[in-house]
Amino acid sequence: MKVSFTLNSETRWLECQPNQTLLHALREQLGVKSPKCGCERGDCGTCTILLDGKSIKSCLVLACEVEGCEITTLEGLMQSGLTPLQKAFLDQNAFQCGFCAPGMVIAATELLEHNSSPNRGEIEEALAGNLCRCTGYAPIIDAVLDLVDNGGK
Amino acid sequence: MSNYKYIGKSAVRVDGKAKITGAAQFVDDLDFGPDLLYAAVVESPHAYAIIQKINTKKAKELPGVVKVVTGKEFPYRFGLYMHDRYIFAQDRVRFVGEQVAAVIANDPATALKAARLVEVKYKKLKPLLNVGDALQQQGVDRVHPDLANYFHVPWFYPKKDSNIAHFRKIRRGDVGEGFGDADLVYEDNYVVPRYAHCAIENHAAVGKLDHDGRLTLWTASQSPHTQRHLFAEALAPLGFTHQNVRVITPFVGGGFGGKAGVTMEIVAAALATTVPGRPVKLLWSREQEFYNTYQRQGVEASIKVGVKNDGTITTLEQTLLWDAGAYVEYGANVVNAAGLSATGPYRIPNVKIDSVCVYTNLPPGGPYRGFGYSEFIFGLESHFNQIAKQLGMDQVEFRRKNAIRAGDQLAYGAPMHANGLLEAIDRVKQEIAWDTPKEIPSDSSKVRGRGFSLFWKAPAMPPNASSTAFLKFNEDASINIMVSGMEIGQGYLTVMAQIAAEVLGVPPEKIRVESPDTDRNPYEWQTVASHITWSCGNAVKRAAEDARDQIVDLIENVLEMPRDDIYLENCQVRSKIEPDFALDFTEFIINGLMLPDGSWRGGPIVGRGMFMPEFTSALSDPETGQGGKPNVHYTVGASAIEIEIDRDTGKITIPKVVLAIDCGQALNPDLVKGQITGGMLQGLATVLYEDMRFDDQGRLLNPNFTDYKIPTSLDTPDQIVPIIVEVPQGDGPFGARGMGEHTMIPAAPLIANALYDALGVRVKSMPITAEKIVAELIN
Numbered sequence: 038m039k040v041s042f043t044l045n046s047e048t049r050w051l052e053c054q055p056n057q058t059l060l061h062a063l064r065e066q067l068g069v070k071s072p073k074c075g076c077e078r079g080d081c082g083t084c085t086i087l088l089d090g091k092s093i094k095s096c097l098v099l100a101c102e103v104e105g106c107e108i109t110t111l112e113g114l115m116q117s118g119l120t121p122l123q124k125a126f127l128d129q130n131a132f133q134c135g136f137c138a139p140g141m142v143i144a145a146t147e148l149l150e151h152n153s154s155p156n157r158g159e160i161e162e163a164l165a166g167n168l169c170r171c172t173g174y175a176p177i178i179d180a181v182l183d184l185v186d187n188g189g190k
Numbered sequence: 191m192s193n194y195k196y197i198g199k200s201a202v203r204v205d206g207k208a209k210i211t212g213a214a215q216f217v218d219d220l221d222f223g224p225d226l227l228y229a230a231v232v233e234s235p236h237a238y239a240i241i242q243k244i245n246t247k248k249a250k251e252l253p254g255v256v257k258v259v260t261g262k263e264f265p266y267r268f269g270l271y272m273h274d275r276y277i278f279a280q281d282r283v284r285f286v287g288e289q290v291a292a293v294i295a296n297d298p299a300t301a302l303k304a305a306r307l308v309e310v311k312y313k314k315l316k317p318l319l320n321v322g323d324a325l326q327q328q329g330v331d332r333v334h335p336d337l338a339n340y341f342h343v344p345w346f347y348p349k350k351d352s353n354i355a356h357f358r359k360i361r362r363g364d365v366g367e368g369f370g371d372a373d374l375v376y377e378d379n380y381v382v383p384r385y386a387h388c389a390i391e392n393h394a395a396v397g398k399l400d401h402d403g404r405l406t407l408w409t410a411s412q413s414p415h416t417q418r419h420l421f422a423e424a425l426a427p428l429g430f431t432h433q434n435v436r437v438i439t440p441f442v443g444g445g446f447g448g449k450a451g452v453t454m455e456i457v458a459a460a461l462a463t464t465v466p467g468r469p470v471k472l473l474w475s476r477e478q479e480f481y482n483t484y485q486r487q488g489v490e491a492s493i494k495v496g497v498k499n500d501g502t503i504t505t506l507e508q509t510l511l512w513d514a515g516a517y518v519e520y521g522a523n524v525v526n527a528a529g530l531s532a533t534g535p536y537r538i539p540n541v542k543i544d545s546v547c548v549y550t551n552l553p554p555g556g557p558y559r560g561f562g563y564s565e566f567i568f569g570l571e572s573h574f575n576q577i578a579k580q581l582g583m584d585q586v587e588f589r590r591k592n593a594i595r596a597g598d599q600l601a602y603g604a605p606m607h608a609n610g611l612l613e614a615i616d617r618v619k620q621e622i623a624w625d626t627p628k629e630i631p632s633d634s635s636k637v638r639g640r641g642f643s644l645f646w647k648a649p650a651m652p653p654n655a656s657s658t659a660f661l662k663f664n665e666d667a668s669i670n671i672m673v674s675g676m677e678i679g680q681g682y683l684t685v686m687a688q689i690a691a692e693v694l695g696v697p698p699e700k701i702r703v704e705s706p707d708t709d710r711n712p713y714e715w716q717t718v719a720s721h722i723t724w725s726c727g728n729a730v731k732r733a734a735e736d737a738r739d740q741i742v743d744l745i746e747n748v749l750e751m752p753r754d755d756i757y758l759e760n761c762q763v764r765s766k767i768e769p770d771f772a773l774d775f776t777e778f779i780i781n782g783l784m785l786p787d788g789s790w791r792g793g794p795i796v797g798r799g800m801f802m803p804e805f806t807s808a809l810s811d812p813e814t815g816q817g818g819k820p821n822v823h824y825t826v827g828a829s830a831i832e833i834e835i836d837r838d839t840g841k842i843t844i845p846k847v848v849l850a851i852d853c854g855q856a857l858n859p860d861l862v863k864g865q866i867t868g869g870m871l872q873g874l875a876t877v878l879y880e881d882m883r884f885d886d887q888g889r890l891l892n893p894n895f896t897d898y899k900i901p902t903s904l905d906t907p908d909q910i911v912p913i914i915v916e917v918p919q920g921d922g923p924f925g926a927r928g929m930g931e932h933t934m935i936p937a938a939p940l941i942a943n944a945l946y947d948a949l950g951v952r953v954k955s956m957p958i959t960a961e962k963i964v965a966e967l968i969n
Contacts, residue, residue, distance in 0.1 A: 070219040071212030073443070075390045076476040080895035083390055111212045119211070127206045130864050133679030135209025136216060136391045136443030164903040168895065170388050170444050171679040173871035174903040175910060176864060 042103045044069070045113030053100040060084045062100035063110065071111035071139040075168070082167030085140035086110045092147040094166070111139040114146060121190055122146055122181070129180035133171030141167050145181050154185050192855075195759075196691040197924045200860035201698045203684045205441075205677055214441045217394040217410045218473060226396075227256055227470040229461050230301035232291040232308045233482070234283035237317035237551040237888030238333070241281060241290065241310060248307040249293055254300035257464050258308065260291040264460045268424035269519025270416065270451045272342035272355065274334060275554065276517075277424060277460045283312070284333055284516035285553045286889045287481040289454075292461055294470055317551035317888045321490060321511045324353040324550045333516060333549035343652070345808040345820070346522055353549040355514065356522040358529030360543035360601045360815040368505030368540030372496025375505075376577050380493065380569030381955035382938075384513065384882045385486040386893075387558055388900050391443020392479045395455040397462025398469040403429075405462060406436045409455045412445040412676050413716035414438075418708045420452045421459045428463060435459075438707045445678035446872070447557035450718045451520045453483045480893035484556025485882070487521055488513040489528075491569035496540075501583050503592045505540040508532050510566055514547045514555040521555035522547045527650035528562030530602055530815065534570045535611055535646035535826050536589075537598045543815075551888050557718060559931045563647045564873065564938065568956060571643040571939030575946060585943075586624055586642050590615050593644065594826075603816045607823055610852035610915035611644065614828040617913050618642070621848045622830035629845075635838050638845075639948025642830045643936035648821035649719035649928060656802035657726035658712035659733040661690060663795045667761040667775035669696055671730060674706040674714035675722045680930050681861035682722055686730045688857055689923050693734035695758035696775070712798075720825065720928030723857065725801050727923035732799030744792040745773070748783045803921075823919060825927050827851035829870075829936040831907075833944040837967065840960030842878060842941065843908075850913035851932055855925035859914060866912035866933045873937025875901045881957050 041050035044067065051066050058077075063069040063086070072095050075081035079094040086095045087109040114120050122145055125131070132138040141164065148155055148163035155163065160181045161174075169177065184190075192198060208214040246258040261278035269275050279290045291308050295301035315331055318324040324333070332353050334340070342348065346356040369375055396408040405425075411417055414437040422435045442449060458472040474483070489512050496505035510528060514521045529545025558564075578588035593615060594600075596608040619625075619642075628638040660672040671690055677683045687698040706714070714726060738758060745763055746753045755767045765771040777783070782792030803822050810818035829849040833842050849866050856862045879899040883891040892898045918925030938956055946952050951966045 068221070070215070073216070073391065074218065075392065075443075076895055078476070078894065078896065081390055081476075115211060119207075123210045126210050127202065130203060130206075130681075130860055132206075132209050133681070133864060133868060134389070134391070134442060134444040134677075135205070135214050135679070136389075138209050139212045142210065161903040161906070166902075168390055168900060168902065170390050170446070170872065170900065171868045172864065173867040173869075173910065174901075174906045175867045178903060178906070 060095040131180035239312035356547035363540035387448030389444030395458035486558035487555030610917035614850035639944040641944030649721035653806035655715035661797040676717040728801035733797040737797030840963035852915040854919035854927040869933025873934030
């Protein structure tokens with residue numbers, strides 16, 4: 038079936054099977070590789086993207102469900118270079134292997150869209166659906182806090 | 191204080207932008223075009239069974255299927271330290287999930303569907319699902335009846351007609367006399383179960399056999415050269431040699447030991463040989479990631495310790511029985527490493543250690559961050575805590591009194607080197623405020639406790655494991671460094687850049703260090719053992735020094751400047767005597783310098799460096815373990831924790847944890863701290879949350895993140911305080927030694943000891959879940 042939607046500010050369409058996940062459609066058909074596949078059951082969060090502004094696990098959404106939706110992946114956040122959040126991640130070494138980083142940046146971006154000055158607990162809560170095995174999370178939480186302390190810049 | 195410009199500084203990671211923008215490519219991100227084939231494996235449903243018949247007819251008939259491959263086509267064994275693992279199961283399957291056959295198809299769904307159509311007839315055997323049963327089993331139904339015929343490294347000692355793949359003995363001093371001298375002899379048993387690595391990227395491999403006979407593998411690996419070697423070795427009967435096997439390893443989404451050596455990648459290599467000209471991709475699912483790569487081995491530890499009333503340890507007798515799983519080609523060396531070092535970082539004159547590698551019908555054991563040390567330290571540090579208690583001695587003082595010092599004899603007889611263990615103990619003790627009373631929680635259902643633990647670890651590697659590096663300058667004085675270590679998150683690329691930067695006066699941001707391709711990058715054993723900073727760091731330093739010497743030679747010869755006056759800074763040659771002299775690298779680094787007669791001297795500057803320890807030996811007396819020098823050095827440290835326990839729910843929260851580690855010289859302190867923060871949480875997870883469950887047929891019940899709980903951002907300690915101790919490693923680059931694995935090693939006994947401090951309850955089996963705590967309290 039044919040589905041059309043907005044992907045990172047561009048209108049795109051694709052032919053998909055009814056059982057195809059959005060994650061695989063993005064990666065395999067459209068070549069958007071920042072969402073990663075880590076579990077295919079919504080546990081790990083490496084496939085996190087923004088669907089109409091809300092962070093979702095793209096492995097739990099079928100491609101055929103996104104007709105008319107607005108999809109933003111990490112690629113779409115960088116239209117004017119690194120975002121302040123990405124810079125904070127860099128400054129704080131908020132990644133190690135980097136596999137969870139795209140999903141983590143998306144989840145934190147969504148948080149800051151809705152709450153410009155989250156406290157530590159709110160950050161922990163917002164990122165709890167994104168697993169990281171390397172960093173122990175502290176540098177990721179610190180990166181978000183750092184950005185908040187610097188007024189989002 | 192040192193005068194380093196780039197060493198010891200927290201340089202921004204050279205791989206940072208790639209990782210934070212999604213530009214970093216992992217194996218599954220690589221594009222292989224529309225010709226790509228997909229593979230799926232047929233897995234054993236039984237833990238132990240004879241394969242009687244395989245019928246592939248239905249699978250072959252499914253449209254879209256290109257090939258069905260069974261063990262018949264690949265009757266080969268492989269392995270790192272012992273050749274006991276099969277590309278595909280042959281006459282028998284040895285664990286649930288083992289690959290029996292595989293299907294190659296034009297799309298992943300067809301491959302999976304066809305794999306389910308392969309019919310395998312089994313005759314079930316009684317599976318050996320624990321060490322006790324496995325030790326009793328003899329005869330033809332041992333896990334490996336052919337064990338005696340397997341190739342293995344000379345430092346393994348398999349026991350004939352048994353399930354014992356390796357028996358490491360350490361005998362030092364006189365244990366009988368030691369117990370006789372003791373005022374207190376204390377015995378107990380501890381159990382550590384299996385664990386999963388849980389790197390967030392699953393294993394992935396793509397293989398392609400070109401029509402000209404070259405086999406290339408793209409793998410998510412910690413070990414490109416070792417993989418090439420094992421592929422070439424296993425596929426040698428088909429005519430493959432190192433020359434026509436190539437391994438390319440892009441970024442890796444976490445390793446923790448799980449992507450060391452070779453596991454599923456050999457299946458992709460074998461499959462690729464059956465479809466020349468077309469790439470074939472094999473991706474492990476999260477479930478397969480749990481049960482068919484490596485697992486951390488379980489261990490049952492029996493510990494008997496003799497001490498004097500003044501706290502001096504006289505004797506240690508320890509038996510470690512390892513549930514090593516169905517194949518131990520890597521895991522047997524975990525058993526070996528633990529056996530050599532199971533005294534912990536303590537001075538103990540009389541030692542008897544038996545570390546026994548036992549085959550079972552559970553998934554293959556293997557390397558996992560900590561490599562056996564996390565496992566024995568749980569029992570040992572729990573035990574020492576109880577002894578200090580019985581002696582009425584402060585447990586930190588007990589540890590300090592017995593802590594190993596430079597010149598003390600290690601269990602295998604060689605002397606211990608200079609180290610910062612005492613400093614680590616003292617600084618941790620101060621930071622956790624050991625001598626001041628704990629806070630009393632306002633909620634009366636809660637109670638606090640403190641725990642303390644020492645830790646140590648040596649790189650476990652063959653005595654001649656080596657690293658090499660090439661370094662080349664470009665016209666703009668930027669540098670490419672070619673090495674074959676892997677960036678698995680630890681910051682290896684950045685640190686290699688910092689080392690070269692320091693020697694050559696070129697800032698790290700002008701240096702590219704990229705992931706290897708075995709055809710292009712020089713040899714590296716593996717990125718394991720926390721040895722890469724030390725070993726490959728030495729190789730890079732030597733390559734940079736080689737390049738520096740070429741620059742200095744050129745300047746000395748052409749400009750007739752005394753070489754001792756020359757130094758390199760900010761991509762320029764400078765003179766100690768003539769402050770105004772500054773020659774940009776760009777003036778000569780590729781094209782050389784012109785003489786007055788118009789001819790040129792010099793040319794592109796290219797450095798090479800190699801490092802292999804030449805002072806180690808794995809040869810020792812098999813009955814005593816004495817006589818060799820199997821370990822290059824130890825990294826030591828101390829750690830303490832304060833926990834708060836809810837008596838009603840058993841839930842533990844962690845206000846503070848402190849870890850001090852002697853890394854010789856922190857080449858990049860931020861990266862060292864990153865290892866401490868991340869490693870500590872990984873360690874805490876093994877003791878607080880992670881709990882692998884098998885049913886009575888050896889089937890793993892929780893191979894996913896819903897049921898096997900790794901920590902989320904909600905499960906972090908309130909505060910982790912990293913402390914860096916720096917007693918230089920004489921043979922390390924700028925004095926550095928490794929510290930990546932060590933940071934998780936003390937976590938389990940920290941929790942056990944803090945729990946004891948808080949509630950007087952000693953839990954002797956991991957994990958220490960809330961459920962287990964409440965059960966203990968009810969009892």
